[in-house]
Amino acid sequence: MQQIIQSYRTGNLELAEVPIPECGENGLLVRTACSLVSAGTEKMVIDLAKKSLLGKAMARPDLVRQVWGKMKKEGAAATLSKVFTKLDNPIPLGYSCAGQVIAVGRNVSRFVAGDWVACAGAGYANHSEVNYVPQNLAAKVPEGLGMEAACFATVGSIALQGVRQAQVELGHRVGVIGLGLLGQMTVQILKASGAKVLCMDIAQAKMDLARKLGADFAVHADNFAASAKNLTEGYGLDSLIITASTSSNHPIELAGEVCRYKGKVVVVGAVGMNIPRDDYYRKELDIRLSMSYGPGRYDPVYEEKGIDYPYSLVRWTEGRNLQAFLELCSEGKLTPVEVVTHRFPFEDALQAYELFEGKTGEPYLGILLKYDADKPLQKHVERRSGNVAKSASAGDVRVGLVGAGGFAKSILLPRLVKIPGTIIASIATATGASAKGTSEKYGIGRIFGDVPSLLQDPSTNAVLITTRHNHHAEAVLAALDAGKHVFVEKPLCIREEELLEIRNRYEAMVSRPVLTVGFNRRFSSHAVELRKWIEGSGEMPVIRYRINAGYIPGNHWTQDPEIGGGRIIGEACHFLDLCAFLAGAPAEEVFAASLETPGEYRTDNVCITVKHANGARSSIDYLANGDPACAKERIEVFCGRGLAESEDFRVTTFHKGGKRRKFKSSGIEKGFEAELLAFCEAVKGRVPEPIPFSSLVNTTLATFRILESISTGSAMKV
Numbered sequence: 001m002q003q004i005i006q007s008y009r010t011g012n013l014e015l016a017e018v019p020i021p022e023c024g025e026n027g028l029l030v031r032t033a034c035s036l037v038s039a040g041t042e043k044m045v046i047d048l049a050k051k052s053l054l055g056k057a058m059a060r061p062d063l064v065r066q067v068w069g070k071m072k073k074e075g076a077a078a079t080l081s082k083v084f085t086k087l088d089n090p091i092p093l094g095y096s097c098a099g100q101v102i103a104v105g106r107n108v109s110r111f112v113a114g115d116w117v118a119c120a121g122a123g124y125a126n127h128s129e130v131n132y133v134p135q136n137l138a139a140k141v142p143e144g145l146g147m148e149a150a151c152f153a154t155v156g157s158i159a160l161q162g163v164r165q166a167q168v169e170l171g172h173r174v175g176v177i178g179l180g181l182l183g184q185m186t187v188q189i190l191k192a193s194g195a196k197v198l199c200m201d202i203a204q205a206k207m208d209l210a211r212k213l214g215a216d217f218a219v220h221a222d223n224f225a226a227s228a229k230n231l232t233e234g235y236g237l238d239s240l241i242i243t244a245s246t247s248s249n250h251p252i253e254l255a256g257e258v259c260r261y262k263g264k265v266v267v268v269g270a271v272g273m274n275i276p277r278d279d280y281y282r283k284e285l286d287i288r289l290s291m292s293y294g295p296g297r298y299d300p301v302y303e304e305k306g307i308d309y310p311y312s313l314v315r316w317t318e319g320r321n322l323q324a325f326l327e328l329c330s331e332g333k334l335t336p337v338e339v340v341t342h343r344f345p346f347e348d349a350l351q352a353y354e355l356f357e358g359k360t361g362e363p364y365l366g367i368l369l370k371y372d373a374d375k376p377l378q379k380h381v382e383r384r385s386g387n388v389a390k391s392a393s394a395g396d397v398r399v400g401l402v403g404a405g406g407f408a409k410s411i412l413l414p415r416l417v418k419i420p421g422t423i424i425a426s427i428a429t430a431t432g433a434s435a436k437g438t439s440e441k442y443g444i445g446r447i448f449g450d451v452p453s454l455l456q457d458p459s460t461n462a463v464l465i466t467t468r469h470n471h472h473a474e475a476v477l478a479a480l481d482a483g484k485h486v487f488v489e490k491p492l493c494i495r496e497e498e499l500l501e502i503r504n505r506y507e508a509m510v511s512r513p514v515l516t517v518g519f520n521r522r523f524s525s526h527a528v529e530l531r532k533w534i535e536g537s538g539e540m541p542v543i544r545y546r547i548n549a550g551y552i553p554g555n556h557w558t559q560d561p562e563i564g565g566g567r568i569i570g571e572a573c574h575f576l577d578l579c580a581f582l583a584g585a586p587a588e589e590v591f592a593a594s595l596e597t598p599g600e601y602r603t604d605n606v607c608i609t610v611k612h613a614n615g616a617r618s619s620i621d622y623l624a625n626g627d628p629a630c631a632k633e634r635i636e637v638f639c640g641r642g643l644a645e646s647e648d649f650r651v652t653t654f655h656k657g658g659k660r661r662k663f664k665s666s667g668i669e670k671g672f673e674a675e676l677l678a679f680c681e682a683v684k685g686r687v688p689e690p691i692p693f694s695s696l697v698n699t700t701l702a703t704f705r706i707l708e709s710i711s712t713g714s715a716m717k718v
Contacts, residue, residue, distance in 0.1 A: 001377045003128035004349055005090040005433045011050030013353055015346075016090075018432025019449030020379050021132040025105040026306035028133050030119055034147040035097035035127050036155065037367035040180050040245050042093055043356045044270075089409075090437040094127035096120060096154030098147045099371070107306060108135045116141040118153035120293055120322055121303070125154060127349060127369055128432070129377060135306045136296060139322035142330035148368060149329045152185070152336035154293065156325035157318060159185035159243070162268040162290040163193060164316055166239040170194035175228060175237045175258060177251045178244025178269055179206035179218070181366060184339045186243055186268070187215045192333040198231050200224040205363060213338060228258040236260030236283075245269045256280050266290055293318035300557060340366035347372075381436075381447040397680045400460035400484070401427040402451055402475055403467035404438040407489070412466065412518075415673050417442055419680050428454040430467075451475055455482040462514075462683050465489060469570055470563045473498035476515070480505060485514040485683045487676075491573050492517045492700045494565030499700050506693060514682045516675075516690045519699070521574055522581035523671030523678065523690075526652045529663050530582055530637060530644055533654055537640025543579050543618040544636040547572075548626040549604065567604050569703045572622050575633075576610070577691075577699045582637065585614035586698035591715040592706045595625070603710055610702070 003018050023029040101115040111117065118141055119125035119133040141150045159182050168174055172195045176186050179201035190197045191214035198217045199210050207218035219227045228237050240255045242265070249272030255265040256279030265280075265287045267273070275287065295309060296302035296318040302309065309317050316324070328334045341364050344352045355364045399416065401408070401424055416422060426446040429435040435447045448454040455463070455478055462485035465475045473493035479486045480502075493499050506515060521527055534541045549567065558564035558571075580586050587610050595605035604624035611617060637644040642656035649670050652663040678690035698718060705716035 001129040001432070002346070003126060003432055004093045005436065006046060006093060007437075008089060008091050011046065013046070013093075013350055015349055016433070016436050017378065017381050018128075018436050019381050019428075019447050020130045020377060021430065021432060022450040023103040023105055024132060024134075024430075025107045026304065027105050027135050028101050028108060028111055028117065028138055029103040030097075030099045030117060030131050030133055030138070031102050031373065032097050032099040032127075032129055032131060032371050033116075033373060034099070034151040034371065035094050035125070035369045036151045036181075037094070037127070037352050037369060038096065038155065038181065039356070039364060039367060040182070040269075041095070042353075044245070045091065045093065046353065046356060090433040092123065092126040092128065092431065092433040095122040095125050096151055097125045097127070097131065098141060098150035098153070099131075100373075102130070105135075110135060111138065111140070116147070116150070118150040118322055118326055120154040120157065120318065123431070127346075129346070129371060129375070132430075134303050136302055136308060136317070136319045137322075139319060139326055142326055145326060145330045146337075148337050148340065149335075150326060151368065152329075152366075153322045153325050155181050156185050156189075156329075156334065156336060157293040157321035158182060158268065158290070160189055160321050160325055161292070161294040161316075161318075162186060162241050162243070162266050163189045164294070164321075165266045165288045165290045166241055166264050168193045168195050168239065171196070172238040173198065173228075173232050175199065175224070175240040175255075176210075176215075177221075177224075177240065177242045177254065179203070179210050180243065180245070181339065182243040182268060184210060184213060184365070185334070185336065186241055188213050188334045188336075189328070190241075191215070192328060196231070198224070198227055198237070200227075203363075206365070209339065209365075213335070225254065225258050232260065236263060239264040239266065241266045241268060242271055243269045244271055246271055248272050249274045252276070253279075256283070256285060259283060259285055262286065264288060294321040300555065300560070305562075336366070340368055342367045344369055345372070346370060379449060380453060381439075382445060395421060395684060397422045397462055397485075397683045398425040398460045399423065400425060400454045400457060400463045401438070401444070402429075402454065402463055402465045403471075404429045404434050405466060408464070408466035409438060409441075411672055412464065412489075412676065413438070413442055416464070416676050416680075418673075419677055421684070422680050425459045426454050426457050451478060455479060455484060461485060462487065462679075468557060468563055469494050469565050473502060476502055477505060480509070480513065480515070483513060485679075487516055487518065487679050489518040490571070491565060491569050491703065492696055494561075494569050496701070496704050499697065499704075503697050514679065514689055515693060515696070516679055516682070517573075517577075517696050517700075518675065519574060519577035519691060519696075520671040520675045521578040521649075523674035524649050524669055525665060525671075525674075526646050526649045526663065526669065527578060527581060527671065529652055530635070530646060531584075533642070533644055534582060534584070534637060534639055537642060539639040540612075540614060540616040541583060541637050541639035543582055543616070544638075545575055545579060545618065545620045546634045547575055547620070547622045548628070548630055548632050548634075549622055549624050550626070550628045550632075551624050552604070566707070567622070567624075568606065568706050572606070572608070572620070572706070573699055573703050575620050575622065576608075576702050577695070578635075579610060579618035579620065580612065580695060580699060582635075583612040583614065583616035583618060585612040585616060586695060587611070587702040587718045588613045589715055589717050590702055590705050590709055592709040593713070594710050603707065606706070606710065608706055 098118045117138045121137045124133045174195045176199035210218040268290045428448040463479045465488040589611040592608045594603045608620040631648045635646040646652035654661045681687045709716045
């Protein structure tokens with residue numbers, strides 16, 4: 001299938017061939033009939049992408065500060081690698097479309113295949129022949145309403161939420177600043193609400209259109225203040241909705257001038273927000289920001305999991321706003337098609353974006369892309385110039401990549417492709433844009449829209465799994481069933497029943513493929529030096545491991561027990577594995593206690609004590625309440641009347657008998673190259689499995705027991 005994507009590095013637009021996305025359990029697959037090009041939002045994204053690197057930095061100083069902080073902590077090379085990886089991510093354009101449902105996820109009950117729906121959301125309702133859309137970001141199109149009107153539902157719901165924030169009552173005098181798509185939709189909704197509407201712009205054509213759509217008065221910006229005074233007999237507007245997009249502070253200043261005492265100012269567009277205190281204070285104005293489509297926006301529980309808010313408590317969610325807008329259109333109270341200035345067949349979609357660049361000199365407002373419903377769609381994509389053609393040698397490690405997030409692209413893939421005899425032959429990701437960008441950068445020959453198809457591909461003999469944590473177990477089991485060697489990023493799984501199934505399935509296999517987990521730290525040269533030093537001491541060590549993990553908000557996916565498993569399962573497994581490696585024995589018993597700060601840190605500040613099977617002891621302090629500017633990891637090992645100290649895998653110092661020896665690396669060396677090499681060599685049959693399977697099981701099981709220990713206050717056998 002085809003999709004419009006843009007390179008964030010160069011700004012180039014492309015109508016790209018990408019695989020059809022997989023239908024997730026909480027959403028729908030929708031074959032697009034019509035999509036709306038947002039002349040404001042998309043132009044802003046395109047303009048930013050076309051800026052030079054310096055221009056991007058000047059436009060986003062907040063991101064520059066983050067990059068500078070990372071450089072001071074992680075070094076320039078590692079940080080710049082992540083930055084350039086981010087720049088290489090293609091951007092899917094579009095966020096408002098309509099079409100027909102062709103598949104539904106197993107948790108979806110409100111929709112069936114064949115339904116006509118309007119879809120919302122950047123990253124979901126893209127300019128693409130097929131989209132995967134979470135169920136709460138879709139609404140059924142009323143019978144008889146055309147797809148052209150329905151594809152306006154996202155923009156319409158943004159305008160509708162702004163009107164709701166203004167709390168408009170019958171007969172209110174309401175102002176609208178800015179008459180682009182949002183402004184025109186806002187004018188119509190206000191008229192449907194029984195308000196008298198005064199709106200402004202600087203373009204005569206937009207003012208004329210607003211009058212046609214019902215505005216009582218549409219005036220030039222220069223005359224707005226005087227008109228507001230005349231309309232309200234000097235009292236001022238009951239509320240004013242700002243739908244303009246400008247860095248200027250003028251709209252917010254003008255709002256303070258024209259609103260009445262205790263009036264409301266609602267900011268929908270992106271404008272300057274330096275609020276003049278005097279006007280707002282003296283009039284006691286109520287200023288409100290309208291959050292996109294409505295309640296539920298940016299909430300992963302609502303959007304990704306499809307869990308709706310209670311109807312009685314949150315009457316108007318973003319999904320219900322979508323539905324309300326469609327109903328108003330169906331009743332003829334709103335006529336969004338009136339704002340359409342251009343229509344393009346999807347195969348000519350790039351011509352639509354030439355309007356933004358002023359190449360044609362034509363004025364534009366509503367731009368629609370129309371899709372061919374009878375066109376056959378290609379489910380998978382094969383690149384003739386890709387790595388499949390180069391995988392002739394039977395001894396090659398031919399990797400199928402499952403998932404391609406930032407970690408995989410910035411850390412794993414650049415190292416993996418440097419290993420001789422290793423080829424990334426295929427890829428399957430949740431989004432076609434991500435798969436295409438990654439395939440082009442690394443010459444990947446085949447792009448799949450789902451994991452089962454990738455696993456059936458005979459051109460691969462190994463898989464690298466880098467998806468979100470809740471998909472690890474399923475992918476591992478499927479890969480083992482397909483007879484593939486498996487490298488899965490940590491954790492191995494997030495539930496004990498998943499671990500039991502993996503263990504039983506793997507141990508029952510007659511011919512076992514290589515199975516390893518991305519516990520990279522044990523492969524660091526610093527860890528190897530520490531292990532040699534411990535073995536040379538002739539004693540069991542006591543290990544103290546402090547992790548300054550940093551704060552992660554509770555709504556991040558890694559914190560969700562059902563998706564990320566939480567930070568103990570999702571990340572602390574790293575440190576348990578390293579302690580087991582240094583101690584030379586698995587965990588036998590764990591005891592853990594967390595800092596009691598409910599709601600903020602969850603179990604993010606934990607002190608863990610580990611008894612190893614050989615009598616060694618480890619203590620792991622996993623902390624989220626420290627200064628992120630300080631070193632992240634510090635290890636101390638006591639044994640044989642000696643002390644070893646290692647900080648951030650840069651410098652390890654060995655003390656014994658009053659003497660000191662240092663081991664240094666050129667930068668932070670966490671063992672990524674060595675672990676990938678060990679996996680590839682094991683696949684080729686040259687070395688044993690990188691980490692014993694029993695150790696993988698023990699470490700994973702230990703994370704579950706740590707959570708039990710926190711809950712019960714008791715030590716737990718592993």
